[in-house]
Each structure stands twice: as structure tokens, then as C-alpha cells.
Amino acid sequence: MQTERLTPDRRGLTRAADLLSAGELIAIPTETVYGLAGDARNPRAVAGIYAAKGRPAFNPLIVHLPDADAAQAIATLSPQARILAERFWPGALTMVLPLREGAGIASLVTAGLDSIAVRVPAHPVARALLRIFGGPLAAPSANRSGRISPTSADHVLNPDGGLDGRIAAVLDAGPCPVGVESTIIGWQDSTPCLLRPGGIPAEDIQTALSRALATPDHRPDQPSAPGQLLSHYAPRARLRMNATDPGPDETHITFGNDGPFSLSPTGDLTEAAARLFDILHRADSENRPIAVAPIPDHGLGAAINDRLRRAAAPRE
Ligand code: TXA
Ligand code: MG
Numbered sequence: 386m387q388t389e390r391l392t393p394d395r396r397g398l399t400r401a402a403d404l405l406s407a408g409e410l411i412a413i414p415t416e417t418v419y420g421l422a423g424d425a426r427n428p429r430a431v432a433g434i435y436a437a438k439g440r441p442a443f444n445p446l447i448v449h450l451p452d453a454d455a456a457q458a459i460a461t462l463s464p465q466a467r468i469l470a471e472r473f474w475p476g477a478l479t480m481v482l483p484l485r486e487g488a489g490i491a492s493l494v495t496a497g498l499d500s501i502a503v504r505v506p507a508h509p510v511a512r513a514l515l516r517i518f519g520g521p522l523a524a525p526s527a528n529r530s531g532r533i534s535p536t537s538a539d540h541v542l543n544p545d546g547g548l549d550g551r552i553a554a555v556l557d558a559g560p561c562p563v564g565v566e567s568t569i570i571g572w573q574d575s576t577p578c579l580l581r582p583g584g585i586p587a588e589d590i591q592t593a594l595s596r597a598l599a600t601p602d603h604r605p606d607q608p609s610a611p612g613q614l615l616s617h618y619a620p621r622a623r624l625r626m627n628a629t630d631p632g633p634d635e636t637h638i639t640f641g642n643d644g645p646f647s648l649s650p651t652g653d654l655t656e657a658a659a660r661l662f663d664i665l666h667r668a669d670s671e672n673r674p675i676a677v678a679p680i681p682d683h684g685l686g687a688a689i690n691d692r693l694r695r696a697a698a699p700r701e
Contacts, residue, residue: 409553420524459488475507477584481571564659620669628676
């Protein structure tokens with residue numbers, strides 16, 4: 386299959402919506418990362434997402450919707466969930482909520498669970514497409530399973546670990562402004578839990594709820610949550626963190642000073658998050674081990690360190 390590169394104008398958006406209606410898969414820009422989108426009501430399209438990514442079938446997908454009302458139609462929002470929807474949607478927040486009966490979502494989306502992950506993205510192109518398409522879009526990050534997430538159309542089409550030839554099209558809207566995946570919140574009984582740190586700092590969510598977030602026990606063998614497979618977001622090269630003493634044979638990813646692989650010369654965590662995956666993609670093509678400087682662990686630094694820990698984890 387030839388993967389079309391679409392411009393996000395009226396014509397490109399209409400073409401993308403037509404392809405989605407025909408059950409095809411499209412990579413779409415969101416403010417966090419590019420998503421591999423398919424019609425969440427179409428079992429064949431959803432199966433195609435798992436196949437294109439080579440994703441293990443037990444890992445459920447996030448459903449993207451145009452607004453909170455559309456989310457209400459497929460999931461039940463508790464009062465706390467409503468507070469978060471009001472405060473952070475559209476935006477980089479995903480909530481895992483009870484799935485409504487008869488919601489019409491293909492069961493492969495939730496991997497058979499009775500909960501569903503929903504998000505209202507803020508990216509204007511994603512929003513325009515959701516409006517024109519008029520239905521829910523299942524969309525994991527648009528990379529092969531276990532590889533680095535894409536923050537540009539070039540990453541999506543990367544011959545190594547990308548989806549060129551495996552999907553119908555990519556809507557090219559340039560780089561993603563946030564650069565790390567959404568923050569995922571779920572509830573255990575009525576306790577809010579941080580299932581994945583991401584584009585919205587956990588501190589901001591705690592402030593909105595006036596309470597602390599629990600962190601569920603991490604069971605790498607049982608990925609109840611996001612990206613919980615230990616080796617995830619992985620470059621091919623070996624990667625180590627908190628490196629203050631990079632060796633001459635290592636590509637040094639820096640923070641707080643200049644350099645060819647600087648996450649942020651000024652030590653700005655928002656800029657570092659936005660550049661993280663692009664720098665990992667570039668560092669990986671150097672074919673040398675990667676040493677990453679220490680990154681502060683607050684705000685977006687928590688999401689950056691989470692992704693780096695997974696990239697550094699031993700793999701099979
Ligand atoms: O920023 C993002 O969230 C991007 C963009 C494209 O929206 N999407 C993304 O999707 O990162 P994905 O599929 O790579 O990550 C979704 C994570 C999965 O790791 C999955 O484990 C978790 O969400 N998830 C989805 N449904 C769930 C559910 N019902 N219960 C628990 N976790 C769930
Ligand atoms: Mg992913």
C-alpha cells in the first residue's frame with residue numbers, strides 16, 4: 386500500500402475522513418504525538434490498528450472524541466471526572482472510565498475490558514477531522530509497538546520502526562507542540578490514580594481535584610495501564626539515564642546547556658518534552674550508545690523520565 390501524505394486543508398481533511406469512513410487507517414496529528422487513527426466502531430479498522438503496529442492484543446486503545454458530551458455518550462463521568470474534563474479538555478488528559486453499555490465501540494478497542502480510555506484532543510487538525518468524520522477515533526501512538534513515539538509525519542513514515550506502506554495516509558501538520566503522550570488518570574474505587582505521567586503535570590491534576598493521586602502498583606507482566614510494558618518507547622541503541630560523565634563513544638543528550646542533542650538549552654521542561662522523541666529518533670540514527678543528562682523529576686520532567694526509564698529498560 387502507498388501511504389498518502391495529506392495536507393491538513395479542507396481537501397486533505399475530507400480525504401482523511403472518507404478514508405476513515407471506508408475503514409482505512411490514517412496517522413493524525415494531536416498536540417501530544419501523532420496517533421494511528423481508525424473508526425472505533427468498526428472492528429475491522431480496529432483490528433487493523435493492532436496489526437499495523439504489531440501491538441499485543443491485550444493493550445487497549447484510547448478513543449478520541451470532539452467534546453465532553455461525545456465522551457459522556459460512551460463512558461460514565463463521575464463528578465471528579467467531570468471536574469477534570471471541564472478543566473483540561475480539550476487537552477493532553479486521558480481518563481479511564483466505565484464503558485457505557487450499547488456504546489457501539491468495537492470490543493477490541495477496550496481489549497474486552499468494561500472500562501474505556503477517552504480523550505478530547507486540543508490540536509486544531511485533530512478537532513477539525515473529528516468534526517468532519519463525526520465519530521469516535523481509536524488512536525494509539527502512530528509507531529510500531531515498542532518503538533519511539535512519533536512527533537512528526539517524518540517519524541510516522543520512518544523506514545525503521547515507522548508505518549510507511551502499512552497505513553492509507555498521514556495528515557502532516559508539522560511537529561506536535563506537547564511532544565509526550567497524554568497523562569492517563571483512572572479510578573480505583575473512588576481514588577484517582579495516575580496511570581501514566583504525561584503532557585499535563587500530575588501536580589496540576591492534584592490541584593484541580595484538591596487531593597493526591599495514587600500510583601497503582603506497576604506490574605510489567607500485566608499492563609493494566611499505559612505503556613506499562615517495561616521496554617517501551619525504545620530506541621535501538623542502548624540508553625542510560627542520569628549520565629553526568631558521557632563517554633567518547635556515546636551520543637550525549639543534554640539538558641540546560643547547548644549541544645547538538647540538547648533537550649532544552651535553557652533547562653525548560655516544556656521545551657524538553659516537545660523535543661524528546663525527535664532527539665531520541667535523531668540520537669538513535671547515530672548508531673552509538675546514548676547517555677542522557679539528569680532531568681528534574683517535577684512537572685513535565687516526570688513524563689520525560691518515565692519515557693526515558695522505559696527506553697533504558699533491558700529488552701529481550
Ligand atoms: O497522547 C496520547 O495519549 C496518544 C495520542 C495519539 O492521543 N495516544 C496514546 O495511545 O498514547 P496509546 O495507545 O499508545 O496508549 C494508550 C494507553 C495504553 O498503553 C493502554 O494500556 C491504556 O492507555 N489504556 C487504554 N484503555 C485502557 C483501559 N480501559 N484501562 C487501562 N488502561 C487503558
Ligand atoms: Mg504508544
